[in-house]
Amino acid sequence: MSLLTETVAAIMPASADAMAAAEERQSMLTKPRGSMGPLEDVGTRLCGMYGECPPPLPEPVAIAVFAGDHGVCAQGVSLYPQEVTLQMVGNILAGGAVVNAFSRQVGAEVTVVDIGVAGELEAAPGLLVRKVAAGTADMTTGPAMTAAQVQAAVEVGIDVAREVIAQGNRLLAIGDMGIGNTTASAALISVFTGLDVADVTGRGTGIDNAMLERKVSVIEKAIKINAASPKDPIAALAAVGGFEHAGMVGFLLAAAALRTPVILDGVIACSAALVARAVAPQAADYWVAGHRSAEPGAKVALAHLDLVPLVDLELRLGEGSGAALAVPFVQASARLLREVATFDSAGVTDKE
Numbered sequence: 001m002s003l004l005t006e007t008v009a010a011i012m013p014a015s016a017d018a019m020a021a022a023e024e025r026q027s028m029l030t031k032p033r034g035s036m037g038p039l040e041d042v043g044t045r046l047c048g049m050y051g052e053c054p055p056p057l058p059e060p061v062a063i064a065v066f067a068g069d070h071g072v073c074a075q076g077v078s079l080y081p082q083e084v085t086l087q088m089v090g091n092i093l094a095g096g097a098v099v100n101a102f103s104r105q106v107g108a109e110v111t112v113v114d115i116g117v118a119g120e121l122e123a124a125p126g127l128l129v130r131k132v133a134a135g136t137a138d139m140t141t142g143p144a145m146t147a148a149q150v151q152a153a154v155e156v157g158i159d160v161a162r163e164v165i166a167q168g169n170r171l172l173a174i175g176d177m178g179i180g181n182t183t184a185s186a187a188l189i190s191v192f193t194g195l196d197v198a199d200v201t202g203r204g205t206g207i208d209n210a211m212l213e214r215k216v217s218v219i220e221k222a223i224k225i226n227a228a229s230p231k232d233p234i235a236a237l238a239a240v241g242g243f244e245h246a247g248m249v250g251f252l253l254a255a256a257a258l259r260t261p262v263i264l265d266g267v268i269a270c271s272a273a274l275v276a277r278a279v280a281p282q283a284a285d286y287w288v289a290g291h292r293s294a295e296p297g298a299k300v301a302l303a304h305l306d307l308v309p310l311v312d313l314e315l316r317l318g319e320g321s322g323a324a325l326a327v328p329f330v331q332a333s334a335r336l337l338r339e340v341a342t343f344d345s346a347g348v349t350d351k352e
Contacts, residue, residue: 002151002155003155003158003159004151004154004155004158004234004250004253004279007158007250007253007254007257008253008257008279008280010257010258011253011256011257011280011282011283012259012282013282013285014045014048014049014051014282014285014286015047015048015049015051015052016048018047018048018050018051018052018053018055019044019045019047019048019053021047021053022043022044022047022048022053022054022055022337023044025053025054025337025342026040026043026044026336026337028342028343028344029336029337029340029341029342029343030340030341030342030343030346030348031340036333036336038308038310039310039329039332039333039336040333040336041308042288042310042329042330042333043055043333043334043336043337044337045261045285045288046058046261046330046333046334046337047337048285049259049260049261049285049286050259050261051259053337054334054337054338055334055337055338056170056334057170057331057334057335057338058170058171058261058330058331058334059107059170059171059331060107060108060109060168060169060170060171061106061107061108061109061169061170061171061172061173061327062108062109062111062164062167062169062171062172062173063099063103063108063109063110063111063172063173063174063175063320063323063324064111064113064160064161064164064172064173064174064175064251064320065092065099065110065111065112065113065174065175065176065177065319065320066113066115066157066174066175066176066177066243066244066247066248066251067085067089067112067113067114067115067116067117067176067177067178067244068085068114068115068116068117068135068136068178068181068242068243068244068247069082069085069116069117069118069134069135069136069178069179069180070082070135070136070139070144070178070179070180070181070183070184070242071135071136071137071138071139071144072136072138072139072140072144072180072183072184072218072222073179073180074138075138075140075214075218076211076214077180077183077204077207077211077214077215077218078179078180078183078204078205078207079204079205079206079207079211080179080205081179082118082135082179082180083118083119084179085117085118085119085177085178085179086117086118086119086121088177089112089114089117089121089177090121092110092112092177092319093112093121093124093125093126093127094124097319098317098319098321099175099319099320099321099324102321102324102325103320103324105324106324106325106327106328107327108173108324108327109126109169110126110320111126111127111128111160111164112126112127112128112177113128113130113156113157113160113247114127114128114129114130114131115130115131115132115153115156115157115243115244115246115247116131116132116133116134116135116136116153116178116242116243116244117131117134117135117178118134118135119134128160130156130159130160130247132145132149132152132153132156132243133145133149133243135243136184136241136242136243139184139187139222139225139226139239139240140218140221140222140225141225142225142226143226143238143239144184144222144238144239144240144241144242145237145238145241145243145246146238147235147238149238149243150234150237150238150241150246151234153243153246153247153250154234154237154246154247154249154250154253155250156246156247156250157246157247157248157249157250157251157252157253157254158250158251158253158254159250159254160247160250160251160254161250161251161252161254161255161258161260162254162258165254165255165258165260169260170260171260171261171263171327171330171331172251172255172260172261172262172263173262173263173264173265173290173320173323173324173326173327174248174251174252174262174263174264174265174269174272174320174323175265175269175318175319175320175321175323175324176244176248176265176268176269176318176319176320177244177318177319178242178243178244178268179205180242181242181244181245181268181318182201182202182204182205182267182268182295182297183201183204183215183218183219184240184241184242184245184271185245185267185268185270185271185295185297186200186201186202186215186219186267186271186297187219187222187223187228187240187241188236188237188240188241188245188271188272188274188275189267189270189271189274189297189300189301190219190223190297191223191228191229191230191236191240192230192233192236192271192274192275192278192304193274193300193301193304194230195300197216197219197220197223198216199296199300200296200297200300201215201216201219201296201297202267202294202295202296202297202316204295204316219240222239222240223239223240226239226240227239228240230278233275233278233279234275234279236275237249237275241271241272241275244268244272245268245271245272245275246272248268248269248272248273248276249272249275249276249279252272252273252276252283252286252287253276253279253280253283255286256280256282256283256284256285256286256287257283259286260286261286261287261288261330262286262287262288263287263288263289263290263323263326263327263330264287264288264289264290264307264323265290265291265293265318265319265320265321265322265323266291266293266295266298266315266316266317266318266322267293267295267297267298267301267316267318268318269320269323270289270293270297270298270301270302270305271297271301273287273301273305274301274304274305277305284305284306284307287305287307288307288310288326288330289302289305289307289308289309289310289326290309290310290311290322290323290324290325290326291309291310291311291312291313291315291322291323291325291326292309292311292312293315293316293322294314294315294316295316310326310329310330311325311326311329313325
């Protein structure tokens with residue numbers, strides 16, 4: 001049995017009993033029902049994920065940033081050259097990226113996973129070197145990854161999730177780093193939602209109209225050449241995805257198998273979540289939408305995942321930055337159920 005098959009087999013639905021208990025408790029708390037909006041739903045879902053009501057506090061927090069390069073960059077789909085991936089990973093490891101600043105604010109630990117960077121990184125605290133290859137192939141000329149590569153990348157993600165959970169983390173988040181990865185993400189979103197490429201493709205790093213038209217054309221060509229289909233999720237992932245997408249797919253599946261919630265970041269994480277849900281639909285019970293990215297594909301993906309984002313600030317950075325911002329909201333949703341008094345215990349008259 002492969003590690004992927006073993007992981008998928010271990011995924012169970014969120015506990016219906018724990019969520020029913022949470023719904024009952026929500027109705028007893030000293031606040032009007034529904035007054036906390038999506039936080040109430042997240043709190044109830046946390047109970048289902050952890051299998052108990054009230055839920056444990058979702059801490060400590062670990063953010064895994066999967067980094068990889070993309071052969072499709074040769075088609076001129078990004079404003080930035082490919083070496084920026086290596087440079088930005090170095091910036092994260094040095095603590096100077098946005099995700100580092102936000103993670104310090106919320107007390108989360110950042111781990112960078114080099115799963116496919118086209119360059120060598122010096123050893124540093126917080127770096128896991130699990131490189132499958134030095135970047136994917138150009139998906140306009142054939143699959144971005146071989147069958148063996150995509151399997152290996154998914155298994156890297158499974159192993160990383162198992163490691164950070166074994167370290168005692170109770171809440172996870174995923175981010176990404178990779179020049180060209182919004183191109184691969186739009187391809188995956190188009191394949192798994194059935195929507196036209198033009199409807200799910202954004203400007204990424206800020207490309208102009210001419211580059212956007214080229215980007216759409218490149219994605220359409222890649223999907224057609226590879227005959228990417230949601231009927232075979234892993235093959236579609238290999239065809240038009242990236243190593244960081246595959247790593248996140250494995251991470252999401254393993255976290256679900258271990259009943260640990262994961263906060264999704266932007267369009268790259270959301271595209272990976274579509275793949276993971278196609279592999280194991282019940283895994284989606286364990287994910288929380290951190291924010292609504294400005295990228296059109298992210299909004300489409302969240303709608304298909306039936307997830308309500310906790311933050312909507314028109315962010316479009318990646319790195320796990322939006323997921324980090326959502327950490328306090330997820331923790332607050334647990335505190336609602338754990339710490340707010342009931343009408344009876346507080347001696348407050350209920351509406352009835």
